[in-house]
Every structure is written in structure tokens, then in C-alpha cells.
Amino acid sequence: ExxxxxxxxxxxxxxxxxxxxxxxxxxxxxxxxxxxxxxxKPLELMFVYNFKEQTENNSVPSRFSxxxxxxxxxxxxxxxxxxEDSALYLCASSQEPSGSYEQYFGPGTxxxxx
Amino acid sequence: GQNIDQPTEMTATxxxxxxxxxxxxxxxxxxxxxxxxxxGEAPTFLSYNVLDGLEEKGRxxxxxxxxxxxxxxxxxxxxxxxxxxYLCAVxxxxxxxxxxxxxxxxxxx
Numbered sequence: 001e002x003x004x005x006x007x008x009x010x011x012x013x014x015x016x017x018x019x020x021x022x023x024x025x026x027x028x029x030x031x032x033x034x035x036x037x038x039x040x041k042p043l044e045l046m047f048v049y050n051f052k053e054q055t056e057n058n059s060v061p062s063r064f065s066x067x068x069x070x071x072x073x074x075x076x077x078x079x080x081x082x083x084e085d086s087a088l089y090l091c092a093s094s095q096e097p098s099g100s101y102e103q104y105f106g107p108g109t110x111x112x113x114x
Numbered sequence: 115g116q117n118i119d120q121p122t123e124m125t126a127t128x129x130x131x132x133x134x135x136x137x138x139x140x141x142x143x144x145x146x147x148x149x150x151x152x153x154g155e156a157p158t159f160l161s162y163n164v165l166d167g168l169e170e171k172g173r174x175x176x177x178x179x180x181x182x183x184x185x186x187x188x189x190x191x192x193x194x195x196x197x198x199x200y201l202c203a204v205x206x207x208x209x210x211x212x213x214x215x216x217x218x219x220x221x222x223x
Contacts, residue, residue, distance in 0.1 A: 108156065
């Protein structure tokens with residue numbers, strides 16, 4: 001398997017549920033990212049990890065909790081979400097965390113919060 | 115504040131040429147990216163410009179003018195498969211990517 005994979009591709013959850021999104025990259029990259037993509041809005045960077053260490057948290061609410069056990073895997077743990085959190089969540093990786101490197105994206109998880 | 119502007123939607127005809135513009139106001143500049151995103155799929159890298167001028171890559175070309183804060187993506191010999199959203203992103207002085215909202219390109223036969 002190559003590239004960046006994400007599971008699940010679709011998720012519907014209630015506001016009281018707890019779920020996790022998974023991302024895996026097979027490119028040997030050192031940096032991984034979580035983005036939120038809402039319709040007709042720019043990509044919103046949520047978290048950046050470099051060699052498993054979180055280097056950026058863009059004022060993301062605590063109901064989103066990232067985890068990076070190793071440089072190939074990234075999780076986003078979700079709990080007590082709000083309907084406005086419904087969006088496409090994209091994972092990406094790059095060789096280094098500097099933005100000057102091309103980012104490789106996964107297909108995303110379409111999240112619906114009911 | 116930092117801002118990237120690109121048209122929300124454009125329509126073009128198969129076989130024609132289309133130019134998608136992107137203007138930016140950012141704190142510093144370290145390069146500009148174009149990504150393509152088909153509906154329901156991952157964004158994929160198209161081009162990276164850091165110097166002024168035109169970069170050609172097959173049917174796609176990307177132009178940059180740093181003094182004007184302006185870039186465009188030029189698509190030639192349009193094909194139906196070019197129907198997608200095109201995302202412009204600028205690398206600011208802190209090497210953070212600032213993204214535009216994307217331009218949805220609709221190709222008609």
C-alpha cells in the first residue's frame with residue numbers, strides 16, 4: 001500500500017459519542033498534519049507533528065485530541081463534538097514540517113455530527 | 115490579516131484554455147502552491163512557484179508576480195477529467211501555508 005490512507009472514509013456520530021480517525025503514511029515522511037475542510041472555506045490547519053512531537057496546535061478546541069504514536073501513524077480522537085464540527089478531515093504528510101515541502105494528502109474522513 | 119482570493123467557480127469548454135487567478139496578501143512570501151482536488155478525493159500537488167515568471171508542466175502552467183501578489187494557473191486543451199477544485203496556497207514568512215478557499219472548475223462538452 002502506498003501514499004496516505006485514512007479510515008474511516010465516512011463517519012456519523014452523535015454529540016455524546018467518542019470516536020477516532022486514523023491516518024497512516026507509507027512515504028517515510030517525518031511530518032504529519034490534520035486539516036479541517038469545510039465547504040467553500042479554506043483548509044484549516046489543526047495540528048502538526050514532527051517526528052512524533054506536536055509542533056503546532058492552531059487553537060483547536062479540546063474536544064479534538066491528536067495522537068502520534070510513531071512517524072507513520074496519526075490519530076484524531078473526537079468526543080462531545082458539535083454539529084459545526086461536521087466537515088471533511090484531511091490528513092497529510094511531508095518530508096519535513098516546513099511548509100516549503102510538498103504535502104501528500106489522504107482521501108479524508110467525511111464526518112457528520114448529529 | 116492574511117488573505118488569499120480566488121474565484122469560487124469557473125466554467126470552461128472541453129478543448130479550450132482557462133486561467134484561474136489567485137491574489138494574496140500575506141506577511142512575507144516564501145512560495146506559492148497550486149493543488150488539484152477532485153470531488154471526494156485528496157488534494158494533489160500541481161506546482162510550486164517561488165520566483166517570478168511562468169513554469170510550464172505539460173498542459174498546466176503556473177505564473178507568479180511577487181510584486182503584484184498575483185498568480186495564475188493556466189490549463190490548456192481542457193479535458194473532462196480537469197473538472198475539479200484548484201487550491202492556491204501561499205507560504206508566509208514563518209513558512210506557514212495560507213490556503214485559499216479553492217476554485218471549482220466545471221468543464222462542459
